[in-house]
Structures are given as structure tokens and as C-alpha cells.
Amino acid sequence: MVRPLVSVIVPTLNAGMMIDALLTRLEHQYRAPDEIIVVDSSSDDNTVAEVQRHPEVELLTIDRKDFNHGGTRDYALRKSIGDFVLFLTQDALPKDEHYIDRLLAPFDDDRVALVYGRQLARRDARAAERLVRSYTYGSASFVVTRIDIPRLGIKAFRATDVCAAYRRTAYLAVGGFENDVLTNEDMFIAARFLDANWKIVYEASAEVIHSHNFTFRQQYSRNYIQGVEIEKHRDILDNAPLTGEGLSMVVYTVKHLLRQGLIPEIGRFIIDCGFRYVGNRKGKIDARRAAKRNA
Structure with missing residues (x-):
């Protein structure tokens, strides 16, 4: 039986402080990637x-203005050789x-x-961020x-x-990532996988170290963009509400902080949660207004 090929793709922007450690860790994996x-x-x-x-690492360069979370990853995947294609962010070790x-x-x-794997908070993560993870x-x-x-x-x-890791045949079967999506490309393709009767697995034993200490402004901006994209994709997400899940996370975190x-x-x-909520809400409202203008 021929062993399947494995590719790893890492999008970067000013990753000089961390990319060497990440590439070194990848090169020393028990199951070394083929690419x-x-x-x-x-x-x-x-x-x-x-x-x-x-x-041995292949370097592709794009203009900064051409980056987006869906299209850039799709571009790199289609240039890869892997039967299974793994994505990591530059700050996930x-x-x-x-x-x-x-x-x-x-x-x-x-x-x-x-x-997709488990994210463990960095040592410098705030207590709340550690609990959210x-x-x-x-x-x-x-x-x-x-x-x-x-x-x-x-x-x-x-x-x-x-x-995360993707089966190449499944990825291509559902059309891959959208080429113009600002964030949550992983969530939207997950919805298409499930709609096509594929399975999604959370594998907790595959762990990376990754967390953020976002400012309030950064949380607002991040959640604003998520709100825009989730509103634009609400049909493929079965109009599932976010509020219930968000409230459960808040209760869990506050209880443990207490x-x-x-x-x-x-x-x-x-x-922080207030900035998340307001950003997400404003993003959804703006997306609805834009949809009405373009209707």
C-alpha cells in the first residue's frame, strides 16, 4: 500500500520571530511531512x-493586498501535492x-x-484567555x-x-475555500462538508500552543469581521445562533475566575465580552444593510 502524501501550509506575514521554531518543529515530526x-x-x-x-521548504510570495483567509489558503493547497493538507498559522507551535x-x-x-486539533494557551496568556481556550x-x-x-x-x-488537516479529495469535492472571505473560511467549509455527509473530527491529542492577549479594540475589530462573514453565510450555517454558545463560555470563564x-x-x-458582542452585532447589521443595497 502506497503511503499517502502529506503537505503542510503556513501563511505568514512578518513572522521572523517565530517561523524558524515552527519549521524546525515540523521537520522533526515523527511523521515528517512530504512537503x-x-x-x-x-x-x-x-x-x-x-x-x-x-x-526543503517551498516559499511562495504574494502581494500583501492580495491576501485573504480563504483565497490564499486555496491557492497554496492547489499548488501542494498532499493527499492530506495541513494548515497551521505562523503563531501555532x-x-x-x-x-x-x-x-x-x-x-x-x-x-x-x-x-482539527487542540489549542493550549501560551504561558503569557491572561487567565481569562487560558480558560476560554x-x-x-x-x-x-x-x-x-x-x-x-x-x-x-x-x-x-x-x-x-x-x-487543521483536510482530505484533498473531500476539499475539492465541495469546491474548496471561497476566494474572497475575510475570516471563518474553516467554519464555512465545515458546513459544506457536513451538508455533503462528510465527517469532521476534533482530535484533542493533536496539540498546538496558541493564544492571544487581544486589546479591546482588537477584539472589536476581530468580531466585527466575523459578524460580517457569518451574516453573509447564515444560510449554509442553518441560521444557527451564536448567543447561546457565547453565554455558556462566559459563565464557564467567570465561574472559574471566581x-x-x-x-x-x-x-x-x-x-472584553462586551467589545466582542458589540463588534459582532455591528458586523451583522452592516452586512444586512450592504445586502439590501445590493439587492
């Missing part, structure tokens, strides 16, 4: 020089040398189209199919290209 592609958005730091220290083989294991089921990416693996959508709602479409006696962190987290 690593870095697609760089014309970085103006030392990213290219750091990538060139790894002669596999925890150990077994990340790839653990992420690939669920593909033994030939109906699995997408597998643990709530969103728990220790138990699970499989999602089309019949789970009524039960799970928006959670059925959860996936993340921070650390147990730790981190009262000031609770206040900051509540304000």
Missing part, C-alpha cells in the same frame, strides 16, 4: 531569510513531535474530511456528522485553520 509550503504576504522583516534557512501523526489518525475513516478546546475528542447539527447548533461547524479569586480579571473579561 512544507510557506506562503508569505510580502513580509518586510526577516521572515524570508528565516524560511530560506530551511532549504505543535506541542511535540507527534502532532502530525495524531492529527492524521482519524482519516483512517474514509468519510472524514476535516480534522480550555472551554473551546477540551480534552475529549469527538466526531461531528450532519445529524448532529440540530443538537450542537453553531458548534457543529466549529473548526480552525490554526491547526474560584481562583481573580476578581479584577472578571471585570476585564466582562468588558
Whole structure:
């Protein structure tokens, strides 16, 4: 039996402080990738020089203005050779040398189209951010199919290209990522996979270290863009509401912060959630207005 080929794709922009460690970790995986592609958005730091220290890595360069989360990843995937194509962000570091083989294991089921891994917070993550990661990416693996959508709602479409793997044939069968999507390309293709009766797997044993300490302004902007895109794609998401899942996350985080006696962190987290909510809400409203103008 011929061993399937594995490609890893990493989009970068000014990743000079972290890309060497990531590429080194990938090159030392127990199941080494057959191909690593870095697609760089014309970085103006030392990213290219750091990538060139790894002669087996293929470097693709695009204009910064041409980057978007769906089209850029689709471009790189179609240039890759892998039967299974893995995506990582530049700031997601596999925890150990077994990340790839653990992420690939669920593909033994030939109906699995997408597998995504677990995100562990960095050491410098705020307490609330650490809890949000643990709530969103728990220790138990699970499989999602089309019949789970009524039960799970928006959670059925959860996936993340921070650390994900795709079956090439399934990806192409549903048309791949959209070429002009600002964010959540992983969620939207997950919805199409489920609609086409493919399976999605969360593999908790495949771990990466990844988290953010966003400012309130950054949370607003991030959630505004998500609101725009989710509103534009509400039909393929079965109009599943976000509010219930968001409230559960808030309750979980506040409860654990209380147990730790981190009262000031609770206040900051509540304000942070307010910026998330307002940004998401404004994005949805603006998307609806734009749709009406273009109707």
C-alpha cells in the first residue's frame, strides 16, 4: 500500500520571530511531512531569510493586498501535492513531535474530511484567555456528522485553520475555500462538508500552543469581521445562533475566575465580552444593510 502524501501550509506575514521554531518543529515530526509550503504576504522583516534557512521548504510570495483567509489558503493547497493538507498559522507551535501523526489518525475513516486539533494557551496568556481556550478546546475528542447539527447548533461547524488537516479529495469535492472571505473560511467549509455527509473530527491529542492577549479594540475589530462573514453565510450555517454558545463560555470563564479569586480579571473579561458582542452585532447589521443595497 502506497503511503499517502502529506503537505503542510503556513501563511505568514512578518513572522521572523517565530517561523524558524515552527519549521524546525515540523521537520522533526515523527511523521515528517512530504512537503512544507510557506506562503508569505510580502513580509518586510526577516521572515524570508528565516524560511530560506530551511532549504526543503517551498516559499511562495504574494502581494500583501492580495491576501485573504480563504483565497490564499486555496491557492497554496492547489499548488501542494498532499493527499492530506495541513494548515497551521505562523503563531501555532505543535506541542511535540507527534502532532502530525495524531492529527492524521482519524482519516483512517474514509468519510472524514476535516480534522482539527487542540489549542493550549501560551504561558503569557491572561487567565481569562487560558480558560476560554480550555472551554473551546477540551480534552475529549469527538466526531461531528450532519445529524448532529440540530443538537450542537453553531458548534457543529466549529473548526480552525490554526491547526487543521483536510482530505484533498473531500476539499475539492465541495469546491474548496471561497476566494474572497475575510475570516471563518474553516467554519464555512465545515458546513459544506457536513451538508455533503462528510465527517469532521476534533482530535484533542493533536496539540498546538496558541493564544492571544487581544486589546479591546482588537477584539472589536476581530468580531466585527466575523459578524460580517457569518451574516453573509447564515444560510449554509442553518441560521444557527451564536448567543447561546457565547453565554455558556462566559459563565464557564467567570465561574472559574471566581474560584481562583481573580476578581479584577472578571471585570476585564466582562468588558472584553462586551467589545466582542458589540463588534459582532455591528458586523451583522452592516452586512444586512450592504445586502439590501445590493439587492
